[in-house]
Amino acid sequence: MPSLTSRSPGPAADGAGAPAPTSARPGRDPYFDNAKYLAIVLVAMGHAWEPLPGSGRLVEAVYTFVYTFHMPVFILIAGYFSRGFELRQDRVWKLVTSLVVPYIVFEIAYTLFERLTGAPGFPLSPLTPYWLLWFLPALFLWRLTTPFWQTVRWPVAVSLAVAAVGAVTSNIGGDLQLQRILQFLPFYVLGLRLRPEHFAFVRRRAVRIASVPVCLVALAAAYWAVPRTTTSWFFRRYGAEQLGSPAWTGAPVTLLLFVCAVVLSACFLAWVPGRKLWMTALGAGTLYGYLLHGFVIKGAVKLDLFEADVLSTPPGRILVSAAAALMVTVLCSPPVRRVFRYVVEPRLDWARKPATAP
DSSP, X not given: OTTOOOBOOOTTSTTOOOOTTTTTSOSBOHHHHHHHHHHHHHHHHHHHHTTOTTOHHHHXXXXXXXXXXXXXXXXXXXXXXXXXXXXXXXXXXXXXXXXXXXXXXXXXXXXXXXXXXTOTTOOOOXXXXXXXXXXXXXXXXXXXXXXXXXXXXXXXXXXXXXXXXXXXXXXXXXXXXXXXXXXXXXHHHHHHHOOHHXXXXXTSHHHHHHHHHHHHHHHHHHHHXXXXXXXXXXXXXXXXXXXXXXXXXXXXXXXXXXHHHHHHHHHHHHTSOOSOOTTHHHHTTHHHHHHHHHHHHHHHHHTTGGGOGGGGSHHHHHHHHHXXXXXXXXXXXXXXXXXXXXXXXXXXXXXXXXXXXX
8 A cells, every 4th residue: 555664763754663572673664565465455355345245144255354454454554654754845845756747647647537438427636535545645644644643632522523523424525525534534643543462462372362362252242233324334425314223323433343353353463474475575566456456356347257156155255366466466476576667656757856954
């Protein structure tokens, strides 16, 4: 995912330290690259499950379980590595080139994709992010507010109050998917408050063992909840009234989902390998996998590939999951990154004024 620098602490590391077990090594910390790769695999699998016809209660339960934490853990890590962000010219310029420019490029690209594949009137609307592109303007705005969250007392509590206001309000509008920006905000702020020792704690053997029954209980709870609620709560895209519930329920649901997401994120992070593995290099390219896999998923939908009878069977659903994992793995690979680097990570030094001496 974008701008989640995975480097060990140092004079120029923006104060973004790595967990204690690996912080002594220079360069990128493999733990966070491994975490980002495993999380992007879950994102791709979740998006591949959405179009499955008659997916069934079990798939819906797994889908609910994954959606409880897979975006929160990304956002939490983004916050952790944003702790040293300052509103300096060089930082703001980097923010624009790494988030705003790719957002504009891919908003245009997905609009052209839709127009060329059966929706000629599909509108180009930069203020209404296409499907998965909402994360880029969200991270841009969260980072701009970083100095505030580092100044205010009880930042997590304040951000939860902001998220609750978003959940109880249904007339915020769809510009930049502001509902999601508000409701996912607490995870970014929590990441700003985390320190290396917190990641070291969740990687203890006792936590790893305890995470197994916790995840089993969470899966059972998701299976119970599937016919009784809507998974739209987990998208954070709507207010409570838009989901058919009284407005006041938005506040307690916000707190409940936050607690569940934090617990399951800790369980996920407890099992992330800390050493350098085959997946480590792929973790550095998760932004590519995130931005590009939408073309594959949407293309498969338009070709009716998800309507194949075999995909309605348990083996077929396993096949879809494996194919999604393989697809996003390829999209995170170095060859793909070399091809798309100029649009995903553009170098725009030519457009920047020379720095002036203070």
